[in-house]
Amino acid sequence: MLPDLGKYSFAVLGSYAATVLLIVALVGLSFWQRARVKRALAEVEARQGKTDG
Amino acid sequence: MSIWEYANPKRFMQSSAWALPWMIGLTVLCLVVGLVWGFFFTPDDYKQGSTVKIIYLHVPSAMMAINAWVMMLVASLIWIVRRHHVSALAAKAAAPVGLTFTLIALATGALWQAIEDPDTAADLTAILCLVGSVFALLSRYAVNFWNQGLHQGATLSLDKEENISDVFWLPLLICIAGFVLLFVTLVLMRTRTEIRARRLQALLARERVA
Numbered sequence: 001m002l003p004d005l006g007k008y009s010f011a012v013l014g015s016y017a018a019t020v021l022l023i024v025a026l027v028g029l030s031f032w033q034r035a036r037v038k039r040a041l042a043e044v045e046a047r048q049g050k051t052d053g
Numbered sequence: 054m055s056i057w058e059y060a061n062p063k064r065f066m067q068s069s070a071w072a073l074p075w076m077i078g079l080t081v082l083c084l085v086v087g088l089v090w091g092f093f094f095t096p097d098d099y100k101q102g103s104t105v106k107i108i109y110l111h112v113p114s115a116m117m118a119i120n121a122w123v124m125m126l127v128a129s130l131i132w133i134v135r136r137h138h139v140s141a142l143a144a145k146a147a148a149p150v151g152l153t154f155t156l157i158a159l160a161t162g163a164l165w166q167a168i169e170d171p172d173t174a175a176d177l178t179a180i181l182c183l184v185g186s187v188f189a190l191l192s193r194y195a196v197n198f199w200n201q202g203l204h205q206g207a208t209l210s211l212d213k214e215e216n217i218s219d220v221f222w223l224p225l226l227i228c229i230a231g232f233v234l235l236f237v238t239l240v241l242m243r244t245r246t247e248i249r250a251r252r253l254q255a256l257l258a259r260e261r262v263a
Contacts (some may be wrong), residue, residue, distance in 0.1 A: 003093060014160040015107045016092070019114070022160075024234070026153045030239055034246045037091040041253045048256060 058136035087227030113232035121151025146243030
């Protein structure tokens, strides 16, 4: 299934692994921040009787 | 309808809420198709061997690292000139995304080139880090500056002789589209978060005063 990368397998697979790791971390952080801020805003708006725009 | 209507946070939140699911879907589709095609179904290069597969990560991320700076520059100029809050928040939201793409470009570039000459690759990476952080746009022309040395010529060129071979061209184009969409999607999502955070701060400040 995996193509034969020969002597460059570390460089190629390392590049893909590093990229996936960084993108997953960034996407995960973005979703986590979104959920945290959205929840906090909903709480404050509910407390103050306002709705999100 | 004027583009400046989107500078209204409420209008921006409405439009981006509609666009975001489509953007996420398109991003995933382009990245999966482009990367799977490039990794599994393209041949080795006669000169670079299997390392040519790194092109599907390095070129799109390097392009977006530079374009992120340009986008932040434009958004910052709009903030300075017209004082639209959404543009300032979009520039702030783009910074971590641009940083991540820069890291990917540097990491994959170092891994790609280190094979033939590790010391020269380390020199180039160090120079790119120093120069690129201050003069980000200059890195766009690094391929030309170092054309005769470590880095190959421009991957994408209008010159048919210089441009990348057709067999790598289409999957690379899809990967570039995937990275562009990933950037736009993340910036949209993060800008929405920044707008909410700004509103949260305002409401909390009002609570403290009351």
